[in-house]
Amino acid sequence: MQHLGLKRVVLVGQGLGAQLSWQLALRQPEQVAGLVLLNAGAREFLPESAPLLFTLARLPGAGWLAEGLLPRRLVEQALQQAYGQPVRLRAATVERYFELSLREGNRSALVDFLDQRRTPLDLAPLSALRVPTLIVWGARDRLLPIEDGQTLAQAIPGSRLIPLTQLGHLPQEEDGPASLAAVADFLHTLKP
Incomplete structure (x- = not known):
């Protein structure tokens, strides 16, 4: 962000990238205008069906x-x-x-x-997040079930969970237009 001269951004992260995004939002909220978290594991990694x-x-x-x-x-x-x-x-x-x-x-x-990923993440710090947050989840995710998304939504005040009912762990790849539509609607709600 410093290299590009960006003062405030909307961070979008999937999986581990989502965890890194919310950590930055907790540490430097003045730099984060919003968060979009895609299928970010919130509990111990116990997949329904593991490759x-x-x-x-x-x-x-x-x-x-x-x-x-x-x-x-x-x-x-x-x-x-x-x-x-x-x-x-x-x-x-x-x-x-x-x-x-x-x-x-x-x-x-x-x-x-x-x-x-053998132990659950400590989600207690997420109660301090004061950044608009959208959680997009492929509801057919067999690696990180939709319950993880619900847990995450409960941990982040004011967050919104959008389940994409036909998609799995990589919704942005599996159906880019559906994922983008959810994110675009969210972006239009943010203040510049």
């Missing part, structure tokens, strides 16, 4: 399996489970995720991230 990749990465001492063995098929399976309607998953999306997984450090970062 094999996630299961391997969470086994004590077996994270090296996810780091060293990550075939395209496992990436595709993980994405299919992340979509509320797997038929929407495009081959180009699978390829992009697979190629990104090959970048140095990305696989070990995934293992570290999943290891951190």
